[in-house]
Amino acid sequence: MTFHERYLGGCAALALAALFTASPTHAQDAAALNAEATQKDWPTYHGTYKSYHYSGLDQINTGNVKNLEIAWMHFPERATRGLQSTPLAIDGVLYYSGSYSRVYALDGATGRTIWAYAPELDEELVSKQTHSPYNRGIAIGQGNLYVGTVDGRLIALDLKTGKPVWDTKLLDSKKLTVGFTGAPLVVKDMVIIGAQGGEWTGRGPIFGVDGKTGQKKWEFFTVAGTEEAMKTWGGDSWRTGGGGGWMPGTYDPETNSVWWGTANPAPLYDWAGADWKKSGPRPGDNLYTTSVIALDPDTGKLKFYHQELPHDAWDFDSSVGEFVMIDRGGKKLVVHANKGGHIFVYDRSNAKVENVWPLVKNINFVKSIDPKTGELIGRRDLAEGKVDPPLCPAIMGGISWNSGAYSPKNGLFYRIGQEWCMELTVEKTTPILEPMAQLNIGATFKPVAPPDGPARGHLSARDPVTGAKKWEVNYKYPPLASVLATAGNLVFVPDSEGVVHAYNADTGEELWSRNNGMGHNAGIISYMAGGKQYIAVPAGWGTLVGDEFVALFGEPFKSMPKNTGALVVFALRQ
Numbered sequence: 383m384t385f386h387e388r389y390l391g392g393c394a395a396l397a398l399a400a401l402f403t404a405s406p407t408h409a410q411d412a413a414a415l416n417a418e419a420t421q422k423d424w425p426t427y428h429g430t431y432k433s434y435h436y437s438g439l440d441q442i443n444t445g446n447v448k449n450l451e452i453a454w455m456h457f458p459e460r461a462t463r464g465l466q467s468t469p470l471a472i473d474g475v476l477y478y479s480g481s482y483s484r485v486y487a488l489d490g491a492t493g494r495t496i497w498a499y500a501p502e503l504d505e506e507l508v509s510k511q512t513h514s515p516y517n518r519g520i521a522i523g524q525g526n527l528y529v530g531t532v533d534g535r536l537i538a539l540d541l542k543t544g545k546p547v548w549d550t551k552l553l554d555s556k557k558l559t560v561g562f563t564g565a566p567l568v569v570k571d572m573v574i575i576g577a578q579g580g581e582w583t584g585r586g587p588i589f590g591v592d593g594k595t596g597q598k599k600w601e602f603f604t605v606a607g608t609e610e611a612m613k614t615w616g617g618d619s620w621r622t623g624g625g626g627g628w629m630p631g632t633y634d635p636e637t638n639s640v641w642w643g644t645a646n647p648a649p650l651y652d653w654a655g656a657d658w659k660k661s662g663p664r665p666g667d668n669l670y671t672t673s674v675i676a677l678d679p680d681t682g683k684l685k686f687y688h689q690e691l692p693h694d695a696w697d698f699d700s701s702v703g704e705f706v707m708i709d710r711g712g713k714k715l716v717v718h719a720n721k722g723g724h725i726f727v728y729d730r731s732n733a734k735v736e737n738v739w740p741l742v743k744n745i746n747f748v749k750s751i752d753p754k755t756g757e758l759i760g761r762r763d764l765a766e767g768k769v770d771p772p773l774c775p776a777i778m779g780g781i782s783w784n785s786g787a788y789s790p791k792n793g794l795f796y797r798i799g800q801e802w803c804m805e806l807t808v809e810k811t812t813p814i815l816e817p818m819a820q821l822n823i824g825a826t827f828k829p830v831a832p833p834d835g836p837a838r839g840h841l842s843a844r845d846p847v848t849g850a851k852k853w854e855v856n857y858k859y860p861p862l863a864s865v866l867a868t869a870g871n872l873v874f875v876p877d878s879e880g881v882v883h884a885y886n887a888d889t890g891e892e893l894w895s896r897n898n899g900m901g902h903n904a905g906i907i908s909y910m911a912g913g914k915q916y917i918a919v920p921a922g923w924g925t926l927v928g929d930e931f932v933a934l935f936g937e938p939f940k941s942m943p944k945n946t947g948a949l950v951v952f953a954l955r956q
Contacts, residue, residue, distance in 0.1 A: 411523070416635055418790045419869065422910035424471040427519050427565040428785065429907070431633045432707040435787040436867045437908035441915035443870030446954060447884045447894045453916060453953035454493030458484060459500070460515075461947035464922030467519045468565065468864065468905025469949065472541070476909065476918060478949055479517045482508070483531045486949075487544060490911030493951065497544030504533040504555070511559050512926070513578055519565025519630065519905070521573060524593040528573050530562025536575055536591055548596030553577055558584045560626070564703070567630040568593060569640060569679040579604065579626015580645040580699065583814045583822050586625030586671075588642060590682050600682030604644040604670050608684055616665030622814045622822070623664060624648030625671045629703035629783055634716075634730060639676040639685055641716065646699040647671040649824035650777075653810045655765035658693050663813050663824070667692040672699045674718055674726070674733060688733040688756060690720045695763055696747045697777050698722030704785040706795065708846060717788075717846045719797060723780025724751055727847050739849030741842070742780035742799040744832035747773060769806040776804035776829045778927045782860075784905065787867035788846060789887055795846035796873050796887075800860040802837040802934070804829045829930050837934050841865070841875055843890060853890035855883075859935055862927060863902035866917070876902030876919050878931065879938060882952075898950050901928060901942055914953060922947025 411425070419438030420429045429435050442450060458465070458480035469478035476490040482503060487496040508515050514532045521528045526538040526547055534553030539546055552575075555561045560578040567574045573593045579586030585605040591598055604625035606612040612620055624647045631642035647668040654662025672694035675687040690700045698721045706717040707730065714730040723742040728735060735756035749760030764773075779800065786797035806827045814822050831837045839860030843852045855875075863876040872893070873885045878901045884894040901923035908917050924944035931939035 412635070420908070423473065424469070424907040424909050425522060426470070427468050427521065427567065427630045428632055428704060431635070433632050433704045433785070434706060434790065434867070435704070435785050435864060436789055438869045439908050439910060439915045440869040442868065442872065442917065442954060444872060444886055444893060447870070447872055449955040450884070450894055450896070450917070450952045451955050453951045455951065456486065456488055456493050456949040458486060458947060458949070460484065461922050462945050463516050463924030464900065464903055464944060465920035465947035465949070466516045466903045466925065467920060469907050469918050469920065470520060470522055471907065471909030472522060474911035477520060477522065477527060478920060479520050479529055480947065481517060482515045483517045483529050485520060485527065485529055485539065485544070490909060490916060491914065499539055499544045501531055501537060503531060507533050507555055507559065511561070513563055516563055516925070518563055521566040521568045523568030523573070524571065526593060528566045528568070528593070530564070530566060530575050532561035532563060534561040536562065536566065536573065536589070536596070538593070538596060550591060550596040550598065552589050552598060558582055560584060564628045565630045567633065567640070569633045572599065572679050574640060574679065576627025576629070576642060578628045579624050580697070581624060581648050581650050581823050582626070583622035583624065583648050585620070585623060586627065586645060588627045588677070590679065602677055602682045602684065604675070605647070607670055611669035614667040614669040616660070618815065619664040621816065622648060623668060623671065624822070627701065629701050631703050632705045633679065634707065636714070637731060638678065640679045641705040642675055642677065643700040643702050643718065644670055644673045644675060645701045646694045646697045649811060649822040650697045651764060651806070651808045651823065651825035652693070652695045653764070653766040653808050653824065655763050658695065658763050663811070668694070674700055674728070676733060686733045688726070688728060688735060690726055690756065691722065691758065696722065696773065698747065698779065702781065702783055702785070706788050706846060708788070710847060715847060717795065719781045719786065721779035721781055722747060723775050723799065725849060726756065737847060741797055742775060742801055743834060744774040744801050744803060745780060746771070764808045766808050766810045769808060772803040772805050772830055774803035774832055775800065776802040777827060778802065778829065778930060782862050782927070784862060784864040784903070787865040787873065789867040791869060791871065792888055793845070794843040794852060794887065796841060796843050796865050796867055798839060798841055798861050798865065798875070800839050801832050802829055802860070803832045829934055843887070855885065855890050859931065861902070862925065864905040866906040866908060868908055874906050874917060876906055876921070878902065878928070880921065882919060896952070898948070900946065900948070901939070903928065917952040918949060920947060920949050
């Protein structure tokens with residue numbers, strides 16, 4: 383289902399003109415943010431607004447990557463549940479966040495600490511949360527660094543000193559025990575951040591906050607955020623519908639649109655079965671959960687959307703924040719991965735579906751998805767009781783929340799896929815009628831191997847629009863971290879065992895690897911400091927998904943420490 387909003391013909395041109403006629407500093411930043419490749423800096427979570435996770439640096443390349451070695455390391459305090467963030471780099475300084483929203487600014491060449499910041503959090507509240515105390519990233523703009531907290535605040539720090547500039551409370555986290563785990567996104571003068579949601583019984587807001595003052599400018603509810611959406615929730619189920627947008631999306635300056643992925647509705651699993659439109663705990667399509675939405679960054683108004691899985695009954699949400707902007711054949715497209723294992727390709731002007739293709743093999747929650755319309759074909763809605771055969775993929779998803787990479791040099795899209803299923807028993811729970819501090823899952827489950835072999839993962843290099851595969855690398859244990867592509871014709875993959883791999887981007891041949899000793903859940907970047915290229919990756923294991931690896935695989939995950947971490951930075955041997 384897609385809603386198209388009419389635009390004035392000159393809007394796109396005016397938006398671009400506004401960006402590039404601003405102050406010199408602002409214009410330079412806007413040009414870097416909208417480039418295909420990062421250069422010496424890594425200024426935003428996805429590298430640039432095009433979400434390529436691609437570095438234009440090529441000092442480290444296929445010919446010399448064998449000489450890559452550790453340049454320096456940094457060990458954060460209180461690395462509870464490891465490290466899950468993606469670092470940023472500006473002017474030779476590397477910034478990253480750890481658990482409890484602690485932030486570090488380090489000399490990018492030596493690792494020397496420039497400043498560190500540890501917010502005072504409501505520790506009692508933090509201890510009650512399930513998705514806690516991790517933090518998955520930061521944003522930089524207006525001379526500030528922005529970080530969200532799991533007790534519902536957005537904080538601005540002075541980029542040079544690390545001293546707080548403002549601290550804005552956006553969520554009543556005591557009522558809902560949700561906060562912010564994902565990175566913010568800076569668009570022009572606005573800082574945009576989405577709340578946790580999903581199985582939590584609220585309405586999953588996304589906020590627009592003035593980057594200079596910290597004043598909240600707008601709030602968009604991903605659950606029943608418009609009158610149209612309200613009609614897609616039976617009864618008062620919209621009051622406790624879940625949703626949320628916990629991973630950062632990106633920005634398209636040509637249409638002045640912020641693209642964002644939304645989380646699943648609550649409860650996760652619905653016992654209504656095939657009668658889901660009329661009965662069960664949340665009858666209807668449940669807009670705008672498990673959707674991609676485009677918001678006006680200035681007002682927070684919805685411009686258009688596509689709901690990838692109407693009435694998501696499987697927790698295969700659309701929260702992946704990566705929106706890969708590609709121009710091909712005269713069309714402006716955007717590529718987005720859904721947790722259920724499919725890749726959606728959209729028209730960038732209106733979210734009309736251009737193609738849908740499966741990244742993973744083990745999918746049985748639908749028979750297929752129409753590549754022309756996005757309609758689910760042969761959906762498998764679940765009734766109360768044991769689900770037989772097991773549901774595929776498992777709740778951890780065919781695709782993780784971390785990002786893939788796209789190389790404009792060879793046109794290939796690199797994405798991790800996960801092959802696993804789960805035994806599931808759907809339970810008829812007591813409906814929750816008021817937002818409250820209570821998870822609403824509606825099932826018990828246990829991850830298991832898929833029917834075609836052991837649980838596993840793979841990296842494939844594909845055409846991002848058609849899905850045509852060029853090469854694939856298989857992993858015994860599904861990798862959970864982000865992927866990095868570079869102009870040195872390399873693809874870097876930090877895996878779950880703790881090994882960082884470098885592959886030839888054209889062939890998939892492994893050229894280098896290094897064991898960091900801890901599994902990876904975070905983002906990997908490249909940047910330049912003092913005229914030298916570096917690769918930086920946080921290591922440290924401990925997500926809820928990672929917890930499932932013990933039962934599935936045993937060692938090395940049974941003995942892998944979960945409350946430690948390190949930022950590991952590599953450079954070429956002198």
